[in-house]
Amino acid sequence: xxxxxxxxxxxxxxxxLIERISTSTERDHVxxxxxxxxxxxxxxxxxxxxxxxxxxxxxxxxVSQQILDATPTRQNALLRSIIEGFxxxxxxxxxxxxxxxxxxxxxxxxxxxxxxxDWKRIAxxxxxxxxxxxxxxxxxxxxxxxxxxxxxxxxxVPTHVSNLDSIVLGYAAHLMNLPALTYGAGLNLFSHRILGxxxxxxxxxxxxxxxxxxxxxxxxxxxxxxxxELSYHNLFFPGGTRIRSGRVERKLxxxxxxxxxxxxxxxxxxxxxxxxxxxxxxxxxYGLVLEAETLIEDHLKDTGKSRYIISxxxxxxxRKVAHFLRSLVQMESPIYITFGSPMDPFGNRVDFQGRSRxxxxxxxxxxGYVCRNDDVVNDPQRDREFTKGLAESVIQExxxxxxxxxxxxxxYAFFKLMRQHNPGxxxxxxxxxxxxxxxxxxxxxLHALDEVLQELRELARSDRIRLxxxxxxxxxxxxxxxxxxxxxxxxxxxxxxxxxxxxxTEHPQLVYYYQNRLDGYGLVP
Numbered sequence: 001x002x003x004x005x006x007x008x009x010x011x012x013x014x015x016x017l018i019e020r021i022s023t024s025t026e027r028d029h030v031x032x033x034x035x036x037x038x039x040x041x042x043x044x045x046x047x048x049x050x051x052x053x054x055x056x057x058x059x060x061x062x063v064s065q066q067i068l069d070a071t072p073t074r075q076n077a078l079l080r081s082i083i084e085g086f087x088x089x090x091x092x093x094x095x096x097x098x099x100x101x102x103x104x105x106x107x108x109x110x111x112x113x114x115x116x117x118d119w120k121r122i123a124x125x126x127x128x129x130x131x132x133x134x135x136x137x138x139x140x141x142x143x144x145x146x147x148x149x150x151x152x153x154x155x156x157v158p159t160h161v162s163n164l165d166s167i168v169l170g171y172a173a174h175l176m177n178l179p180a181l182t183y184g185a186g187l188n189l190f191s192h193r194i195l196g197x198x199x200x201x202x203x204x205x206x207x208x209x210x211x212x213x214x215x216x217x218x219x220x221x222x223x224x225x226x227x228x229e230l231s232y233h234n235l236f237f238p239g240g241t242r243i244r245s246g247r248v249e250r251k252l253x254x255x256x257x258x259x260x261x262x263x264x265x266x267x268x269x270x271x272x273x274x275x276x277x278x279x280x281x282x283x284x285x286y287g288l289v290l291e292a293e294t295l296i297e298d299h300l301k302d303t304g305k306s307r308y309i310i311s312x313x314x315x316x317x318x319r320k321v322a323h324f325l326r327s328l329v330q331m332e333s334p335i336y337i338t339f340g341s342p343m344d345p346f347g348n349r350v351d352f353q354g355r356s357r358x359x360x361x362x363x364x365x366x367x368g369y370v371c372r373n374d375d376v377v378n379d380p381q382r383d384r385e386f387t388k389g390l391a392e393s394v395i396q397e398x399x400x401x402x403x404x405x406x407x408x409x410x411x412y413a414f415f416k417l418m419r420q421h422n423p424g425x426x427x428x429x430x431x432x433x434x435x436x437x438x439x440x441x442x443x444x445x446l447h448a449l450d451e452v453l454q455e456l457r458e459l460a461r462s463d464r465i466r467l468x469x470x471x472x473x474x475x476x477x478x479x480x481x482x483x484x485x486x487x488x489x490x491x492x493x494x495x496x497x498x499x500x501x502x503x504x505t506e507h508p509q510l511v512y513y514y515q516n517r518l519d520g521y522g523l524v525p
Contacts, residue, residue, distance in 0.1 A: 005230055005232075006091055008226075008230070009091070009223065009226045009227065009230070010084070010087050010091065012226050013083070013087060013219065013222045013223050013226055014080060014083050014084060014087070016222055017079075017083055017215075017218060017219065017222055018076060018079060018080060018083070021033050021079065022076055022079075030072070030075045030076060030079055031067065031070075031075055033079065033214070033215055034063065034067055034075065034078055034079060034082065035067070036213060036214060036215070037082060037213040037214075037215045037216070038060060038063060038064055038067075039213075040211070040212045040213035040216075041056075041060050041211070041213060042060065043212075044210050044211060044212070045057055045060070047210075059085065063078055063081075063082065066078060082215065083215070083219055086211075086215070086216055086219040086220075087219060087223065089187075089206055089208065090205050090206050090207070090219065090220060090223055091205060091223070135333075135334050135335060136168065136171065136172060136175070136334070136335050136337065137334050137335070137336050137337070138172050138175055138176060138337045138339070139336060139337065139338045139339070139403070139466075140282070140337075140338040140339035140340060140401060141280075141339045141340065141341055141342060142176055142339055143352075144339075144341075144342060144351075144352050145176065145178070145280055145339050145342060146176055146177065146178065147352055147353075147354075148278045148280075148342055148350065148352075148354055149178055149179065149233060151274070151276060151278075151353070151354035152274050152275070152276030152277055152278050152354055153228050153231050153232070153233055153234070153263070153274070153276070153277050153278070154178075154181075154233040154234070154278050154280055154342075155228065155233075155234045155235075155236075155259075155260045155277060155278065155279045155280065156169070156173075156181060156233070156234070156235040156280045156282060157235075157236065157237070157238045157257070157279060157280065157281050157282070157394055158235070158237060158281075158282045158283065158284055158337075159237075159239070159243070159248055159249055159282075159283045159284055159398055159402075160237040160239050160240075160241065160242050160243060160249070160284075161242060161243065161246075161284050161285075161286060161289055162242065162284075162286065162289055162290050162291055163186075163242070163290070163291065164290060165237070165242075165284055166183055166185050166204065166235070168284065168335055168337070169181070169183075169235060169282075169284070169337065170183075172337045173235075178233065179233055180233070181233050181234065181235040182204075182205065182227050182232040182233065182234050182235070183204055183205070183234065183235035183236060184204070184205050184206070184207040184220070184224070184236050184237075184256075185204045185205070185206065185207065186207055186208075186209055186241075187206045187207060187208040187209070187210075205223065207220060209240075209241065217255060220256070221255050221256060221258070221259055221262075224236065224256055224259045225259040225262045225263045225266065226263075228259060228260065228263035228277060229263050229266050229267055229270070229272070231274065234259075236256050238252040238253055238256065238257050238391070238394060239251070239252055239253065240252075240253040242291070242295060243295075244295045244296065244298050244299035245295075245296070245299045245513070245516050245519075246289070246292070246295070246296065246299075246512075246513040246514060246515075246516035246517055247516045247517065247519045247520070248283070248398050248399060248402045248517065248519075248520070249395065249398055250395060250520065251395075252391040252394060252395065254384070254387050254388065254391060257279075257387055257390060257391055257394070258383065258384075258387040260277045260279050260345040260390070261277075261345035261346070261370075261383055261386055261387060261390070262383070263277050264276070264277045264344075264345050264370075265370050265376050268367065268370070268371070268376050269376050276344070276354055277344070277345055278342045278343070278344065278350055278354065279342065279343050279344070279345060279347075279390060279394065280339060280340070280342045280343075281339075281340040281341075281343075281393075281394045281397035281398060281401065282337060282338060282339045282340060282401070283336075283337075283338045283340070283398055283401045283402050283403060283466075284335065284336070284337060285335070285336040285338070285402070285403040285404065285405060285468075285517075286333075286335055286405075287333035287334070287405040287406065287407050287468075287486050288333055288407065288486060288487075288490050288491075289513070289514075292491075292510055292513050292514070293491070293507070293509070293510060295513065296509045296510065296512060296513035297509065299513075300428065300431070300509060300512075333405070333407075333486045334468075336403045336405075336466075336468065338401040338402075338403050338466055339401075340397035340398070340400065340401040341397060343390070343393055343394075343397075344356045344366055345366075345386070345387075345390060346366060346369055346386050346389060346390060347386075347389040347390040347391075347392065347393035347394075348364055348366065348393075369386070370382075370383075399464070399465070399520065399521075400463060400464060400465065400466075401466055402465055402466060402517065403466035403467065403468060404456065404465065404466070404467060404468065404471065404517055404518060405468045405471070406468065406470065406471060406474075406479050406480075406482040406483040406486065407483045407486055407487060407495075407514050408514050408515065408517040408518055409449065409452055409453065409456065409471060409479060409483070409518070410445075410449060410479060410480055410483035410484075410496060411483075411495060411496065411510075411511045411512075411513075411514035411515035412452055412514075412515040412517075412518045412523070413445060413448040413449040413451075413452045414440075414445060414448075414496055414503065414505065414511055414515070415511050415512060415515040416448050416452070416525065417440050417444060417445065417448050418430060418434050418508070418511070419525065421437075421440070422434075427512070430508070431508040431509055431512060432508075434505055434508035434511075435505065435506065435507070435508050437504070438502065438504060439502045439503050439504025439505065440502065440503055440504070441501060441502060441503075442480075442498065442501050442502065442503055443501075445480065445503045446476045446477060446480060447476075449476040449479060449480055450475075450476040451524065452518075452523065453471065453476060453479065455523050455524065456471065456518075456523075457471075457472065459521060460472070464521070465521060470482065480498075480503075483496065484496060484497065484498055491507065491510060493506040493507040493510075494506045494507065495507050495510035495511045495513075495514060496511060
């Protein structure tokens with residue numbers, strides 16, 4: 001966020017939250033909000049080393065002491081100090097010059113990160129070796145999204161696979177000639193000295209997912225809302241965190257997603273010349289996933305009770321990142337960014353001119369959804385239902401624009417054989433015993449793979465999924481060999497490997513992870 005807007009955002013966010021809380025009809029509401037925040041912050045601090053929590057602990061101890069007999073005026077002052085403290089952490093430091101420099105350097109920096117590439121190759125053909133565009137392919141409604149950026153404010157909502165996602169999407173926006181995207185990134189990513197320096201200056205604001213107090217979440221939402229009102233194109237992950245299982249998101253967080261509607265309503269109230277907010281779903285597809293081993297282990301270990309944030313995964317290991325990037329470039333395993341159909345804050349499709357359309361392609365005046373006699377009417381229950389509808393539309397686009405690659409398809413076919421040869425066995429036991437099994441004849445794998453490919457091509461023809469180009473025409477043997485090559489280059493324990501005429505797994509959990517990308521499409525088990 002530009003320095004000139006930071007003071008405005010801080011003041012407006014603080015004012016809105018204090019006004020909303022202090023005018024509540026609930027008795028002693030300000031006191032209750034502060035006490036709830038104290039409770040959650042104490043729980044969070046108890047999990048941190050003593051040496052890293054001293055300053056915060058002193059602040060919250062002071063709040064705890066002063067709130068006991070505080071007057072209403074003093075309660076409001078304490079509430080203000082808490083909100084301002086949250087904002088001090090959240091607000092990014094966007095630097096336009098640094099953004100221009102970083103986007104010019106991004107292809108070279110990412111391609112050559114930590115000496116991950118073959119420098120002989122770079123010396124012989126530097127332009128080709130350091131050109132990341134051949135490995136980052138932007139597909140879908142690109143022209144429409146570019147045009148809508150001139151008609152209103154974009155809220156890009158992607159699937160979330162890896163900690164690399166925000167970097168990849170930032171560069172994709174640059175390739176599309178879009179303005180800089182403001183985005184929330186996990187606080188843990190800023191702890192990396194070099195990465196944190198750039199993220200602070202490329203439009204990122206900090207999100208501490210360990211902070212669970214409602215006041216902190218409300219501060220984040222209000223910050224995002226105000227930035228949209230100021231015409232900052234936003235990017236946030238509506239699933240909230242990386243999907244541990246490898247599946248495409250089927251459930252979204254409604255809080256941040258609702259900021260699009262709130263910003264639109266505030267723009268109408270303010271008489272903004274460009275009030276429209278456009279929600280743009282997009283999917284990210286990797287043939288390989290950097291943190292796959294840690295993510296699936298966390299999913300299986302604590303299904304339904306995820307730790308929510310992992311601070312020690314592969315992303316925190318420079319050599320692992322280097323190996324991963326080298327694998328992507330050398331094996332020509334592309335990253336696909338696929339933009340779905342843009343929509344308004346109510347989930348209606350939006351055309352090239354930014355006009356909302358219903359299912360019969362008729363133009364809709366969406367002002368009528370929230371206005372009565374040209375006045376914007378507040379109705380929290382109505383707005384929650386609108387945001388639920390938006391979430392359902394985004395999920396449908398995620399499913400439709402999910403672009404699967406050879407690694408997903410081969411893993412699905414192999415896992416299908418695992419289930420057929422172990423009937424009645426639950427997934428956890430299946431994963432335990434599969435590593436010790438001898439695998440399956442290559443002919444069986446190819447037969448299962450051919451069946452899956454045929455089903456996927458039918459789904460693609462009916463516009464229910466996207467396939468990587470090689471899957472649209474390649475036969476089962478070619479697809480299997482491509483996946484084996486990609487898997488073999490990166491993972492130490494191979495999800496799937498072939499020896500002589502048999503195909504087996506060294507890491508069944510990774511097979512499960514990569515095949516999960518096809519979960520929910522009704523494929524024949």
